[in-house]
Amino acid sequence: MPSDGSTGGASRVFFDAILHPHRSLGRGGVRALMGVVITLNLLIAGGAWAIGAWPVAPFCGLDVLLLWLAFRVNARAARRYEQVRLTDADLTVRRVDERARERLTRFHPYWLRVRQDDQSAHGPQVTLSSHGRSVGVGSFLSPEERAAFALALDDALRAWRRPPCPPAPAG
Incomplete structure (x- = not known):
């Protein structure tokens, strides 16, 4: 899931995951x-x-x-997917639905929190939130996959925050 390499641009990639719904048959x-x-x-x-x-x-x-x-x-x-990418500059959540329509949400990683809501009937839900905005990710994953995803993203955020981390924006 996580990637420590660079993209070829000036920005380092701390985490890059593409989440697909499970398909029982190919x-x-x-x-x-x-x-x-x-x-x-x-x-x-x-x-x-x-x-x-x-x-x-x-x-x-x-x-x-x-x-x-x-x-x-x-x-x-099964054509839908979500991409969660953490770089030096921001964390982006790109959702692509079955009709290839994209929805992009950006967060500054400095204040971003990864939360698992254990109250759901389908297992823990992963929610990314910052400054009153939140987005759920990986709703189609199994509870074990969601927990592993949340842990990996949280570890990547901790690595991003370790000095020298990019400065937090003012405000």
């Missing part, structure tokens, strides 16, 4: 599963047709169509 796995489901549905529809229960056949096709649509929706949702 493209090949989806194709294989769909192949098995289509084959089984064709066998069931063929058997039903052979014994005179032809109205069953369209419902077998409907099963396949609904499963395919569910996988399409899941693949589209």
Whole structure:
């Protein structure tokens, strides 16, 4: 997750993480599963047709169509990601949704706090806050991944604050 290298510009990178939602099946796995489901549905529809229960056949096709649509929706949702990057100058949270729309939030790291809210039903939520602004990150991660992410980001912020750290802005 963290990166200690430099970007080639004047700014050092203390932390750079790209968070993606978990996908249980890759493209090949989806194709294989769909192949098995289509084959089984064709066998069931063929058997039903052979014994005179032809109205069953369209419902077998409907099963396949609904499963395919569910996988399409899941693949589209998996396109979203969040990038959290800490440099000498700032911490940026870039969120890209499934339609490739970007939302960028910047914080000055000097006052930034990383908080985990243990009250959530889905495990600890990671919240970055500073000067009355806050943003949640990694909501699609597992509780263990969120805890590891928060710890790594907190360690990077401590490293950023160690002398000689960039000066805090006035105000």
